[in-house]
Amino acid sequence: MEEECVVSGQGERLLVFVGSYAEPEGPGVYVMELNEETGALTKLDEVSGLKNPTFLNLDVQGRKLYAISEGTTSEGARTGSAYAYIVDPGQGSLTEMNHAVTVNAPTCHIQRDASGRHLVVASYHGGLVGLVEVREDGTIGRLLDVKQHEGHGPNPERQEQPHPHSAFFSRDNRFVFVPDLGLDRIVSYVLDTENNVLKPHGETAVPPGAGPRHMAFHPGGKLAFVINEMGSTVTSLRYDEETGVLEPIETVTTLPEGFTGENSCAEILVSEDGAYVYGSNRGHDSIVVYAVDQASGKLTLVEHVSAEGEHPRNFALTPGGSFLIAANRDTNNLATFRVDRSSGRLQYTGQSAAVSKPVCVRPAYL
Numbered sequence: 001m002e003e004e005c006v007v008s009g010q011g012e013r014l015l016v017f018v019g020s021y022a023e024p025e026g027p028g029v030y031v032m033e034l035n036e037e038t039g040a041l042t043k044l045d046e047v048s049g050l051k052n053p054t055f056l057n058l059d060v061q062g063r064k065l066y067a068i069s070e071g072t073t074s075e076g077a078r079t080g081s082a083y084a085y086i087v088d089p090g091q092g093s094l095t096e097m098n099h100a101v102t103v104n105a106p107t108c109h110i111q112r113d114a115s116g117r118h119l120v121v122a123s124y125h126g127g128l129v130g131l132v133e134v135r136e137d138g139t140i141g142r143l144l145d146v147k148q149h150e151g152h153g154p155n156p157e158r159q160e161q162p163h164p165h166s167a168f169f170s171r172d173n174r175f176v177f178v179p180d181l182g183l184d185r186i187v188s189y190v191l192d193t194e195n196n197v198l199k200p201h202g203e204t205a206v207p208p209g210a211g212p213r214h215m216a217f218h219p220g221g222k223l224a225f226v227i228n229e230m231g232s233t234v235t236s237l238r239y240d241e242e243t244g245v246l247e248p249i250e251t252v253t254t255l256p257e258g259f260t261g262e263n264s265c266a267e268i269l270v271s272e273d274g275a276y277v278y279g280s281n282r283g284h285d286s287i288v289v290y291a292v293d294q295a296s297g298k299l300t301l302v303e304h305v306s307a308e309g310e311h312p313r314n315f316a317l318t319p320g321g322s323f324l325i326a327a328n329r330d331t332n333n334l335a336t337f338r339v340d341r342s343s344g345r346l347q348y349t350g351q352s353a354a355v356s357k358p359v360c361v362r363p364a365y366l
Contacts, residue, residue, distance in 0.1 A: 012365040014318060015092055016041060016325060017065055018334065019056045019360035028053040029067050029085075030355060031092045032334075034363065039323060039336040039349030044092030050083060057110045057119070058362045063087045064138045065094060065362075066119060070106045080107035080123055082132065084140050089366035100140045103130040109166040113191060114173040118144070120198075122178060127162035129178050129189075131198050144196040153184045154208050158230055165213045165229070171221060175201060175244040179212035179226055186212060186226060186237075188244060204246040206235050214267055219274045223297045227254070227268035227279050234268065234279055234290070236297045249297040254279050254288045256304050266313045272321050276302070276344035280312040280326070287315065287326060287337075289344050305346045308335035316361040323349075327358035334358055 014034040022028030027046035034041055050069040057066040065085040072078055083099040102119075105126020112119050112134070119132040119140070127149045133141030153159030163182035169191070170177070176189045176198060184206050189198035206212050211230030217239065218224065224237045224246060236249040254265055263283030270277050270292070277290045277299060285307045290299035307315075309328025316325050317339065324337040324346055334353045337346040 013089060013092070015044075015089065015364060015366050017056055017058055017362040018327065018355055018358050019053045019067060020355060021052050021054060021329070021357035021359060022050065024049050024051050026356070029056070029065075029094065031094060032353065033092060034318065034323065034325070034336065036322065039338065039351040041334055041336065041351065041353035043353070045094055047085070047094050047096070053083070054359045055109050056360050056362050057112045058364055059112060059116060059138070060364045060366065062116060062138055063089065063366065064097075066110055066112065066140070068107045068110045068121065069099070071101060077104070078106045078125075079104055080121055080130070082110060082119065082121065082140050084138060087366060098139045102132050102143060103128045103146055111167050111169060113169050115193070118191070118193070120167040120169070120176055122164040122167045124163045124165055124181070127164060127182070129164050129167060129198065131196065133196070145198050147189070147198050147200070149180055149183060149187060151183050153182055153211070155211075155230065158182070158211060159184070159209070166215070168215055168217070170241070170244060171217065172241060177215060177246070179215050181211040181213055181229055184208055184210055184212065186215065186246060188246070190244070201244055204237065204248065206248065207231060207233070207251055210235070210251070213265060216268050216270045216277070218270050218292070218294070219272065220294060223292070223294070225268055225270065225277055227265045229264045229266065232263045232265050232281065234277065234299060236299060238297055252290070252299050254281050255284055259284055267315050269315070269317055271317065271341070271344065273341070278315070278317070278324065280307065280315055282311045282313065285310050285312060287312065287324065287346060289346065291344060302344050303346070305337070306348070308348055308352060309333045313359040314361055316363050318363045319365055325361045325363060327361045329357050329359050332356050332358070334361065
């Protein structure tokens with residue numbers, strides 16, 4: 001489930017939770033506050049003890065934060081694990097509830113379902129998708145199911161095996177969609193909550209060698225968009241909510257005409273009103289903005305804006321859509337932009353906060 005975010009109310013703060021590349025002895029997850037007048041970010045808390053907590057999931061209503069981490073077995077093999085934290089909005093602080101091993105390979109993404117009782121983790125290196133229990137108190141429970149992807153794509157260096165990169169729940173919580181960079185497929189599952197398993201449902205192909213990474217559903221319920229890391233493209237898809245089937249519409253470049261440098265894509269988001277799609281370019285180091293034709297599902301380029309740093313691996317729109325925050329890994333900074341919601345265009349605020357290797361941003365009013 002995408003993070004539920006509520007409109008600002010009296011006494012609420014716009015908190016920003018940040019995941020990063022980090023060693024356990026150093027800070028890896030940060031809590032910051034966004035000043036909505038200036039766009040400045042102020043650090044409130046940081047937690048250590050996690051290795052590479054590169055993706056987060058935020059339960060706004062339950063005031064919980066979930067983070068992935070890497071672990072090792074006694075034989076030295078890498079595993080995935082997840083940490084659960086209580087969020088104290090008044091202090092802007094995190095307190096660990098528990099942590100648990102998830103799958104037998106490091107993970108790159110974590111997502112929570114609409115009931116709040118399940119987490120899905122994706123393992124890029126292991127080719128695995130894991131379904132994990134969330135207990136009633138919000139702590140992380142058992143590993144319920146694991147699915148191993150099979151096959152490869154046409155690129156022998158990047159697609160020698162499956163590489164699930166993320167997992168997303170449908171709005172009705174019936175389906176899970178997993179963009180697999182190694183297979184050039186979006187693999188779908190039925191979330192069987194009675195038996196606590198993922199049941200294979202189908203696959204949707206993107207162009208060969210594209211390398212799908214992340215996806216976003218349109219709020220209207222009939223469209224979805226996947227950003228292709230290797231191809232530097234976005235594929236628009238028609239979505240049938242009843243059957244859970246995706247059908248490709250078109251694929252467009254994320255890069256400006258004439259750009260010849262190396263590039264790979266990372267994150268994609270749709271504005272709350274469904275009018276605009278945003279994607280990140282690593283290499284060109286920009287955020288690309290498209291306008292959405294909600295009838296056809298096709299995208300029209302609005303602009304490219306500098307990410308104000310290098311390697312924008314992740315970015316987020318704040319609740320209500322007034323700001324975009326870009327996490328620039330290689331320049332160790334978070335850059336904030338004002339969003340013109342009528343045009344979709346971005347304006348850099350001039351505010352940049354220093355954070356070591358930030359790669360995930362989750363804002364919410366709390």
